[in-house]
Amino acid sequence: MAVIGAGQAGLSAGYHLRRAGLSPDSGFVMLDRSPSPGGAWQYRWPSLTLSTVNRIHDLPGMEFADTLTSELAGAVVAAEAVPRYYRAYEEKFDLQVRRPVTITVVCDREPRFRVEAGETIVSARGLINATGTWEKPFIPHYRGTETFRGRQLHTKDYFSADEFAGKHVIVVGGGISAVQLLDEISQVTSTTWVTRREPEFREAGFGPDAGRAAVAMVEERVRAGLPPGSVVSVTGLLLTAKLEAARDRGALKRLPMFSEITPDGAAWADGTAVSADVILWATGFRSALDHLAPLRLRGHGGGIVMDGRLATRVAKDHRVHLLGYGPSASTIGANRAGRAAVTELLETLG
8 A cells, every 4th residue: 555645644544554464564655755754844934833833633652742852842843843753753653654755646557556756656556645735835816916016925935924024915814824924924014914704713712512513514525525625714713812912903904805916916896905015825725636636536526525434535436545635634633534544445455
């Protein structure tokens, strides 16, 4: 079997393959495009610490806290702490991840798959794809985009708010990353916040029951073959102390989406215009599945019909499981999905 991707979901799958008695020498191979352990976490911006990130869930068989040595754990940079945890995890369970290996294409050579990555060729009976979304940033197209004279960047390219000092920044997006970056940038310069929908803030924490209900809604979509929706669109945004401070200084005053981008900023249909030096697209990501195109898994609407216990299995081909797609896109969802995918795939392959 081939596991593509060694982030949270891929490592969870590797652990359960080990528990099932398979080994990297004969039973499975893990391939990852990054030069070192850490998945997408190693590329996150420095200001994202363990105190600001959504909870880091433990991988099965090893606690995250085991790799934290500082008493000030909350101040630890996530891009350093999580990769350190993943590296220790790979070593503890001897997962022997091959990297850097960038998969270019996967073809069906019944009864096996041919996984191609340059000169590296892998033949596999089953496939667990855990490539996540980081390599597929989404930026919607608006009229006039190419005329903008300022700088445009995506969350993926963000490093520090300090680089925007003295410039007016339009932040586009209504997710968790969008409001976190808006908070940081608004502390050093002026900002305009733009979202497609009116954001919904909640003051209380999000309980387990509500969390399960939100994930169930995403799962329902992928089982029906629809493109997966965002969990945050169901859960809303937690109004933290930092966001309350941002609201008090006026940074959370939201505008609806503009109708076009101008050379000097953005404009709305009612004639309103805002001048800007930077447009930051915090508009999320899409599943990085281009290498699976020859398998023709997508339907006419662009989604993939999923089935199985946790909706990780492709209905069209039970030899393929997608982790990090739909309800398994969260860190806790990835853990559970890894176990379910391995169990069901072993049953399929006999």
